[in-house]
Amino acid sequence: MTKIGFIGLGVMGTPMAAHLAAAGHEVGGYDTHADARAKLESAGGRAATGVADAVAEADVVITMLPNHPQVEAVVLGPGGVLESAKPGTLLADMSTIRPETSIALAERAAAREIRVLDAPVSGGQAGAEQAALSIMVGGEAADFAAALPVFEVVGKTIAHVGPHGAGQVVKAANQLVVGGVYGLVAEAIVLLEASGVDAATGLDVLAGGLAGSRILDLKRKSMVARDFRPGFRIDLHHKDMGIALAAARQADVALPLTGLVAQLVAAGRAMGHGSLDHSALLKVVEELSGRAAATEAEAWT
Known part of the structure; x- marks a missing residue:
């Protein structure tokens, strides 16, 4: 003990x-x-x-x-x-x-x-x-x-x-990957739905192939349902993306995709979604595509 x-x-x-x-x-x-x-x-x-x-x-x-x-x-x-x-x-x-x-x-x-x-x-x-x-x-x-x-x-x-500090660098790398995958899954959902394809079925196929990921395994159903109850809030991911960008500057490396994902996360905060789960990047992509719409699954907010 x-x-x-x-x-x-x-x-x-x-x-x-x-x-x-x-x-x-x-x-x-x-x-x-x-x-x-x-x-x-x-x-x-x-x-x-x-x-x-x-x-x-x-x-x-x-x-x-x-x-x-x-x-x-x-x-x-x-x-x-x-x-x-x-x-x-x-x-x-x-x-x-x-x-x-x-x-x-x-x-x-x-x-x-x-x-x-x-x-x-x-x-x-x-x-x-x-x-x-x-x-x-x-x-x-x-x-x-x-x-x-x-x-x-x-x-x-x-x-x-x-x-000392290496754990935080690895966590920054983790968060930039997680944010990037969420952003891409969000774009996939918007593309599927705008094309008249059932997003749930499409993501099931993606999850079983090379595009498969833990995020698809755990979050595809809740994202399609627009259920953004927080497991990890956009506000916190915004903070983490700032850490990743600062670490990149410290290491003198260019992380262009990380910069774009950081802006998507920042946009989520600016739109008032900071208290939602980071899977709510889907709302940002929908807004950029002119497809934003409230759903019953979001009514809890």
Whole structure:
């Protein structure tokens, strides 16, 4: 049994913390929302009164937060992880943030004898609920080995991909591919429907051939139905595309398709779709094609 401090009990953090508690770990979790803390308690964890309370006695601290400002506040701020955790604590930041932030946090933490891994995840809410996340980890190999038993509770594909910041670079690559595939599936649906072809049948064929993908496997039915209840919001994917473009600039490489996908995601936000699932890129493509129309499947919004 490991004592785990878990900061950030959102749509992914809550099921992840619950899996860790169910596996027998002693989990003290904190979130600014009281209902999130209550959910952790009902799953067998302990609702902490704050960050310091969650991490003070922890062997492992996990942060699962929206973006780098929240991570910096929780880790570096007053009563934060670096100030409150004991020397030797292993901090696994499973948020998706800028690689340079992960590197800077590791450098700051080393002075306090706190070990750091950047360990962003892929799989969305469904992956978190099913304990089937992909976890890409940057940091020291020995720290990765120490954290692996914890990662194995919440993930299925887990890899040490390089030094500090490398996990975030791999996550940026993941997000640019995911965004690109969503955009292409959206275009396929618009083309099929505008041509009088049943999109559901057409996508079934595509899913069984070389065009097949996890996105087609998991999302083609909901996209055709225009069911955009969020598993991963456009707002968050917009943030991630910014990280990918910044990483490309840092590496001095050209990613032209990534730039186009980033603009499609930005257009989705500008159209007011930021709270929808990123599969709602279909709405953007429909608008560009003059085929936008409300459906009963969207009425929940």
